[in-house]
Amino acid sequence: MTDNLAGFTYRFEKGSAAGSPPILLLHGTGGDENDLIDLGRVVAPGSALLSPRGQVLEHGMPRFFRRLAEGVFDEADLKQRTDALADFVIAARKRYALEAPIALGFSNGANIAAAMLMQRPDILSGAVLLRAMVPYGGPPAASIPGTSVLIASGAQDPIMPASNPAQLAAQLRERGAAVDHRIVPAGHGLTQADVNLAAAFVKNIAVKAPA
Numbered sequence: 001m002t003d004n005l006a007g008f009t010y011r012f013e014k015g016s017a018a019g020s021p022p023i024l025l026l027h028g029t030g031g032d033e034n035d036l037i038d039l040g041r042v043v044a045p046g047s048a049l050l051s052p053r054g055q056v057l058e059h060g061m062p063r064f065f066r067r068l069a070e071g072v073f074d075e076a077d078l079k080q081r082t083d084a085l086a087d088f089v090i091a092a093r094k095r096y097a098l099e100a101p102i103a104l105g106f107s108n109g110a111n112i113a114a115a116m117l118m119q120r121p122d123i124l125s126g127a128v129l130l131r132a133m134v135p136y137g138g139p140p141a142a143s144i145p146g147t148s149v150l151i152a153s154g155a156q157d158p159i160m161p162a163s164n165p166a167q168l169a170a171q172l173r174e175r176g177a178a179v180d181h182r183i184v185p186a187g188h189g190l191t192q193a194d195v196n197l198a199a200a201f202v203k204n205i206a207v208k209a210p211a
């Protein structure tokens, strides 16, 4: 069911397995709150799913923040939208009595999740960043020791050079995160390899989470 909270339209699916970490689903450009629900169910069976729709429209396509061109971000807008999304997560955690979620983001959604890890380090308990890029040229200082992050990049991704996600991995490691950066034989679109990597990563975090 679609609902509204803290300025966001979103979908929430209750978890069915106690102790499974809630998942924050963050869609790519042109997606919406329905887009990643099936992916979330496969990657994290039994977890609660929280899936907001990006508030920005680019030629009618929802996004989580504005960009000036493909891969060129409006960083002032990103900063403000990252805070708004973090505040939405706080409100949703109160509404549904949720633990801190693991983000599962694709493309534009992965980019705002990466921004949130560095700008609002207390919001996420981990992140799966599928086809993520460096969100900030000069990211904020943050300390996120013990936060596990999976980055899955496409070896033939036409919208970013291989150095870009490698730089993101380095930025997150400098801030203390445990980053597993995998490069899959794919373009920008997702493949079964991404699904398998994400599922294994979430399962491992779920085991470590306190009941």
Ligand code: MLT
Pocket (backbone or CB within 6 Å): 028, 029, 067, 070, 071, 072, 107, 108, 109, 111, 133, 159
């Ligand atoms: C972005 O704008 O976040 C990236 O270019 C990825 C995308 O196309 O959404």
